[in-house]
Amino acid sequence: MGERAHDILGWDGPAVGLLDLDAFFASVEQLDHPEWRGLPVIVGGSADRRGVVSTASYEARRYGVHSAMPSAQARRLCPDAVWTQGNFARYREVSAAVMDILSAETPLVEQVSIDEAFFDVTPGRFSRESPIGICRRIRARVASLGVSCSIGLGVNKTVAKIASERDKPRGLTVIFPGTEGSFLAPLPVSALSGVGPATERQLAAMGIHTLGELAKASPRELEGALGVTGPRLVVRAAGRERSRVAERAVPDEAKSVSNERTFDHDLTAAAELRAAILHVASMTGRRLRRRGLAGATVTLKLRYADLRVRTAQRRLGSPTNDEHVFGPVAVGLLSSLWSEGTPVRLVGVGLS
Template sequence: MSGLFGGWEGPAIGLMDLDAFFASVEQLDHPEWRGKPVIVGGSPDERGVVSTASYEARPYGVHSAMPSAQAKRLCPNAIWTHGHFDRYREMSAKVMAILADETPYIDQVSIDEAFFDITPGRFSRESPISIAQRISARVAELGITCSIGLGCNKTVAKIASELDKPRGLTVVLPGTEAAFLAPLPVRAMSGIGGSAETALKRAGIHTLGALAQAPLERLRPVFGTNAEAMRLRAAGREVSSVSAVDAPDDVKSVSNERTFAHDLTERADVEAALALLGESVGRRLRRKGLAGRTVTVKLRYTYGSGHTAQRKLPHPTDDENLFVPVARELLNTIWQPGMPVRLLGVGVSDFAQEGGVQTDLFCEVDERGAMSSDRRDLAVAMDRVRERFGNASVSFGRAARFGSDIVRPDKFLNQNKPRD
């Protein structure tokens, strides 16, 4: 490297992914477990799901979102733990503080993963590669490790972070994005799940290079209106932005509302939509490390009027398996079958003070009073699959009920987001 900023020109966006995070923290806290297969997840005797497997367990075929019973058959000598979410939150906060020391532009996408912008001249005048190396070294000093991908946009950084684990640093220099992406399989890019991969292969598209060069008419049956965006991402030409980090106190509520192209009048449709919205809210709550006490349901009829209903829970939660049933009960107070629903929304608010109350992964009520169901481990596992392979990679059957009928995107409500 030579010249100003080590020769780096243009945007520099990194993706830091903590290596086998939950399992690594358990091995840090239990030195006798180091070098041994460790699985964090639900009980294999109670239809649990694997949340994280240590690198020692992975050669046996164990991976996140796998049924615990199957993982036990593959790796019978593994050490099992239900996890200690408070401890994971503590370690995550220390890692995010390291990123904050380097740049104010951070987009934390989960407890163990964050994008960060270290574009030369935007905040720092140092080489982005040097900054990434320093971040990796400082994380290692905590007793865990991370893998970092560094490139010109989020897609490149995300893919690069997956290529050299654990404790890897994969740098895609400016101008080399297309060559880096071209030979990779289409599934390497987030947002391409199993069904999209199958459809692309039927169209003769196996690599990201082929996807980048494919005519739009071949891509629209697979991606719809997102065809051009996916083609740009595959070519390494996505334009990404990372906003200044959110302060937790700025988040007043996490909500999701959708407007439907066709009015919903049947109970099954409205309740399915409510459940889908609740899934998104639950995922966002867990991503932000928040748990709330108040559940809100909002609806608007086709002729313009609408209603809102709220209920306060006895304990805070981030588990849609608990707050969606409450939302259904609230719905019954403001809606009857046959009434045309144009817009529906679900929200959770009233977050605990002093940093928030966060549920444990597998407890009904933790020591601070937050509650979760016995299905929360499945929700956490689905979060991780979606973060890695895209939102469409795993879903319940109710999602098929709507297809592309939802015309308004998800959004946060009542959140004071800082600007760049």
């Protein structure tokens, strides 16, 4: 159900939103370079150095270009595109401004990547205003920054995430409480985050192709096929997931503070990885400062596409909680863990 839903219908129960910035990196580049507006813009590594596309503007997507595509292929599809390596510091700056907009509406904001965040606007928790009205205001305030976002609103994270992808760019898709089952049922199982190609094949072998079929599946059979993840998928496919939007609590006596990000596509280019490390480091620094903590040992963690995990550490001269100090140190650890072209699924940065 899109924006045509009337606020008069009200909202009963949890209200969880997912804000997704539209073609974020490319949108920032078009904001900062007005002459690029309306043109196909590709942010990514060089086609001559086996780079990959990080983000493609909607103009470039019309040619079939998408994120994680080899740059050489993107150049063949869209030879007249404007290419840029990107400016990650600028992207972080705009992302922080967007997160400030969310934080002004509710203290329950869970940033999951530089361009995505869940937020809780359950009526009566922090505001008596309609969740739909709040989402409209958020979208308008983001637009005033010069970039756009799409928002999904539902009773939990699963519904909000899928809804946010229904109407892009600049969409607001509202799934009212009680309608999540019918919304999810016809969708393919691949629409559920966490269901990759391997899981999709396993489900297909069991005759399960849609979320409606998954919702009716036997949790016991799914557990036998997929382990503990199986029954959870059944609950999520039915729209019955209970979501808590909040940062993971870190005890006051914590010996370390860290942040991780799992990427939708594997990172294979050095520029992408360096940018990702600096972004994750900025989130770790923010968490450290919020808790009044500092650390002197930097840890970089990488999880590869084959699920192997490697870590490296380096001790600083003195404790800090400034990502501008420990972030470059984390980047410096990259060469000891990774070689060009090796696909990386997750990046983590910690301070202890």
